[in-house]
Amino acid sequence: xxxxxxxxxALIAATAPALAxxxxxxxxxxxxxxxxxxxxxxxxxxxxxxxxxxxxxxxxLAGTRRDTAWQLQGDATATLDxxxxxxxxxxxxxxxxxxxxATDACGGFDFRYALDLLPEPEMHVDLGDFRYLVARHGGxxxxxxxxxxxxxxxxxxxxxxxxxxEIGNPxxxxxxxxxxGASDTPPAANPxxxxxxxxxxHVALDDLAFESGDATLLAGDAASxxxxxxxLSTHPEAxxxxxxxxxxxxxxxxxxALSEQRAQTVMGLLVSRYRVPAPRLSARGAGWLAPRASNxxxxxxxxxxxxxxxxxxx
Numbered sequence: 393x394x395x396x397x398x399x400x401x402a403l404i405a406a407t408a409p410a411l412a413x414x415x416x417x418x419x420x421x422x423x424x425x426x427x428x429x430x431x432x433x434x435x436x437x438x439x440x441x442x443x444x445x446x447x448x449x450x451x452x453l454a455g456t457r458r459d460t461a462w463q464l465q466g467d468a469t470a471t472l473d474x475x476x477x478x479x480x481x482x483x484x485x486x487x488x489x490x491x492x493x494a495t496d497a498c499g500g501f502d503f504r505y506a507l508d509l510l511p512e513p514e515m516h517v518d519l520g521d522f523r524y525l526v527a528r529h530g531g532x533x534x535x536x537x538x539x540x541x542x543x544x545x546x547x548x549x550x551x552x553x554x555x556x557x558e559i560g561n562p563x564x565x566x567x568x569x570x571x572x573g574a575s576d577t578p579p580a581a582n583p584x585x586x587x588x589x590x591x592x593x594h595v596a597l598d599d600l601a602f603e604s605g606d607a608t609l610l611a612g613d614a615a616s617x618x619x620x621x622x623x624l625s626t627h628p629e630a631x632x633x634x635x636x637x638x639x640x641x642x643x644x645x646x647x648x649a650l651s652e653q654r655a656q657t658v659m660g661l662l663v664s665r666y667r668v669p670a671p672r673l674s675a676r677g678a679g680w681l682a683p684r685a686s687n688x689x690x691x692x693x694x695x696x697x698x699x700x701x702x703x704x705x706x
Contacts (some may be wrong), residue, residue: 415599417481419462419547420469421471423526427514428460433525436552438535440526441489441608443499448506449608453533461515474545475523478669479660482527487534489660491608492525495648507537508550515548527660532662549680564679585619594702596684598660605641607653614661620701621666633674636656639693640680650661652677658699 441449636651655675
């Protein structure tokens, strides 16, 4: 990883409510800020899910907004390598990564043009190579977009300091009514997570649920993450690879990207919420190459949309 320097500066406008732990990020050496604009008392629709035929999931926020763009001239760093150090800093600062995606898994052309970014030439987005994430820490929200041209990296950061609660999520699909006799309690985590991890080498985090085509976790407690964090706390030499899986809907390449984003979402929660050191975790995606149930049924497809923890050797 390249050495990080060139502070981006505080993310919070002077008029916005202050965070208990203000966040400052660093970009690789040579990054140059090309533009920064502040907008007070504004509405902003932040994308929180992949674009589909019905539009993109989003949340409407109201508060103080800041948009900042940077360029890395003569830099051939891949967009993932550019994003990952920034993502790690965001997680380490206590932000929850709510959603992340790459190019086609985001929704491609439609997703990109739904993003409200600073214009060219300050911010350029290659429609075939961009990455996006959205994160939240209390009333502080941020959206990070990275892309590149042949020899230049581009970074765009939007932050919003919300003075009050967000204005709902009008684009999110309604939560289905529970079936008769059903409970809102999420599926129980594997009570023998540690034993399963050590005897089988991997364990599915079955209380984590994803919608088809989406890397955002559905609402609910995640007892498996607490259990995994406790295991890592009592086994200080252990390292975990989080492997995302999808159902067989769509092309393999897009599903591999989506499954890695799901694993990254889980990794972000373990780092930010459960304080697991990031170097002990990594995230990978297998797409639909390792199903554990038939993709011919909805129940099977739901079972295949999962993240597993794989224990690495010492």
